[in-house]
Amino acid sequence: DIQMTQSPSSLSASVGDRVTITCRASQGVSSHLAWFQQQPGKAPKPLIYAASSLQSGVPSKFSGSGSGTYFTLTISSLQPEDFGTYYCQQYTGYPLTFGGGTKVEIK
């Protein structure tokens, strides 16, 4: 199985801050990497697919980069509505696997 490791597991940042979350795969996944945002009590919402492509309707403050085994999700200017838990997920082999999540809190 491909293990996905996210860091940090949690962070607290101020409105307007630039925030970066990293995701490492235990083996190469090419660009088959998606990022999701999940807020309490809600379903995950796709943000990024193919490592760097923005999901339709998602604001451009979100961006993704990387390929192979190292990926990042960046929020260019953190806003109050960006709180929640962020997950990376590889989709290049079965079982599909998610990272453990990064909980983002607003200071």
Added chain:
Amino acid sequence: EVQLVESGGGLVQPGGSLRLSCAASGFTFSDYYMDWVRQAPGKGLEWISRSRNKANSYTTEYAASVKGRFTLSRDDSENSLYLQMNSLKTEDTAVYYCARCLYCSSSTWGYMDVWGKGTTVTVSS
């Protein structure tokens, strides 16, 4: 509007069975691969199964944690996906989400672009 609505969750005793349904609307269901993902209370996301489309013979994939106990099926005429869960364990307690795989085909890997709101399964005596 593209929509997925899960149903069928509830309280069941260990060793029991439950059948989840996912009703799709707003898109041509038969064209798509479909997934189930679950989330145990306070935990992360776990993919558990995938149904390929008719063009790919409705073949399925399962996570090791549910293989042999869960069975995935679909009825394209009803735009519905089903997850039959047998021999349930307390560790199957979770919110179960249905998701659509965009760009999935026999030659390409896709991602989960549409999710339902989930249905809650509680396995407890």
